[in-house]
Amino acid sequence: MTTPGPAPAGEDLLRRLVPQVLGALVRRYGHFDAAEDAVQEALLAATRQWPEEGRPANPRGWLIRVASRRLTDRLRSDEARRRREETAAALTPRDEFVAPPPGEGRAPAEDDTLALLFLCCRAELPPAGRIALTLRAVGGLTTAEIARALLVPEATMAQRISRAKRRIKASGTPFGIGPDGTRGTDREAAEDRAARLADVLHVLYLIFNEGYTATSGRDLQRADLAAEAIRLTRAVHAQLPADGEVAGLLALMLLTDARRGARSTPDGDLIPLAEQDRTRWDRAAITEGVALVSDALTRAPLGPYQLRAAIAAVHDEAAGDADTDWAEILALYEVLVRLVPGPVERLGHAVAVAMVHGPRRALALLADLDADERLAGHHRLEAVRAHLLEMAGERAEARAAYVRAAGLTLSVPERRYLLFRAARLAG
Structure with a gap:
């Protein structure tokens, strides 16, 4: 049953449905690569058919049904698809690859987006691989779009995604949340689930940060990348609304x-x-x-x-910068650095200290951060130092720090800003 009259496929709708459809196929067939190819074929079919025939009343179910048919057809072929059949057999899926029974393809009641996120954000994958695979499988972005977003050549990104898929395949990681691929309720399953959720949130946070402030290039921010991170985080929140x-x-x-x-x-x-x-x-x-x-x-x-x-x-x-409650911010930072004593958190804490107790006390805190290898060569430490020195009236030292910071950043807008601040202190 379809809605009357022609209806556009709807790019936004299709992008939202990609992880749900892919997750349903991976859960059912256990073969990431073949399932992803089948989903892409189903999406192409939707872009051709829906504008002419009308959008289905259940778009997700339609896509799952079409993708399932494509997948089972592919897995049956004897010659052209021999490699995929052999890979599928090696994975020992839970069910044989057989033609879907009558009514198969009906959308499952459960949305598999969260489980797919967990699969893509496995700790054994390198951070770059997790981000790329998440954007491809869950975000619905093409390899070219991801390459442009992360400022790497498309061929490099394709290799990165392929390596991530191979690692998932080699690890035998099951599709699910618990240690055995199910949503277990015992203590071991809960601990594993918590660790994997932490990986998911960390990857989403990295994606958002790259979108909000690009680490390199001519643009300060990449709104599409930040928006995608927010959309994916909303999907996690919708399924885990009680998680603080x-x-x-x-x-x-x-x-x-x-x-x-x-x-x-x-x-x-x-x-x-x-x-x-x-x-x-x-x-x-x-x-x-x-x-x-x-x-x-x-x-x-x-x-x-x-x-x-x-x-x-x-x-x-x-209401304005002068109205900011820096004492409250400092109190929050002091709790944060006790929970997460990382260099970025300690750097933010130093700024809050400067706003409450003065820049010289904050500058003393930066001495410990100078020895932290995680900040070695990072422009933010020098940028904060420059700001604090400027607050303290040390104009020459502040100018030199701004210039050092500008030399360390790969972001053109940040470099221009830092050099502008340095120029204001000249003379």
């Missing part, structure tokens, strides 16, 4: 992304937080983010993403 850290990460993304429209000039120059026009901030996103983190903080165990979101909320709720 999932809610915290979604809130953090919304509260941070709300400032996107005020972060740069029409020419692409960076505008720091203190100088942004807050009337251009997305108030709907701020309201949603504040509500999410406020609810999580009252009912869930405290976690790093909730604390980061709470810090972002204090910034977003201030």
Whole structure:
């Protein structure tokens, strides 16, 4: 049954359905590569048929049915598909590859997006592989789109994705959440699930950060990449609404992304937080983010993403830079660095210390970070040092630090901004 009249396939709808359809096939057949190819064929069929015949009443079920047929046809071939059949046999799937029975292809009641995220974000995959595979399988992006988003050649990205798939295949990782591929309820399953969820959230956070502030290139931000991270995090939150850290990460993304429209000039120059026009901030996103983190903080165990979101909320709720409650931000950072004493968290803590207790006390904190190899060669440490030295009235030292920071960043807008700050201190 279809809706009357012609209907466009709907790119946004298809992109949202990709992980659900792929997840359903992987769960059923246990073959990632062949399932992904079949889903792509089903998507092409949808773009051809739906505009002429009308969109199905159940688009997800239609795509699963068509993709299942493509997959079973492919796995039956004797010659042209021999390699895929041999791979499928080696994987020893739970069920034989047989033609779907009458009614097969009906969309399962369960959405497999979350399980697919868990599969793509396995800890044994390198971070670059996790991000690429997540964007391909769950985000529905093409290899070319991912390559452009992450600023690598398409051939390199194709190899990266292929390696990630081979690792998943070689590991025999089952499709699911628990250690045996099922959603177990015992303590071991719960611990494994928590560790794998942490991997998922970390990958989504990395994707968002790259979209919000590109590490290299001429553009300050990649809105599409940040939006994709938010969409995927919403999918996780929809399935785990009671998890405080999932809610915290979604809130953090919304509260941070709300400032996107005020972060740069029409020419692409960076505008720091203190100088942004807050009337251009997305108030709907701020309201949603504040509500999410406020609810999580009252009912869930405290976690790093909730604390980061709470810090972002204090910034977003201030009417102006002078109204920012830095004492509250410092208190939140002190809890955060006890939970996660990482260099980025300690750097943020130093800035909060400067705003409450003065720059010289904060500069003393940077001495410990100088020895941290994780910040070696990173421009943010020198940029913060320059800012603190400028606050302390050390103009020459601040200028030199700004120049060092500019030399370390690969982002053109950040480099321009840092050199501009250095030029203001000249003479």
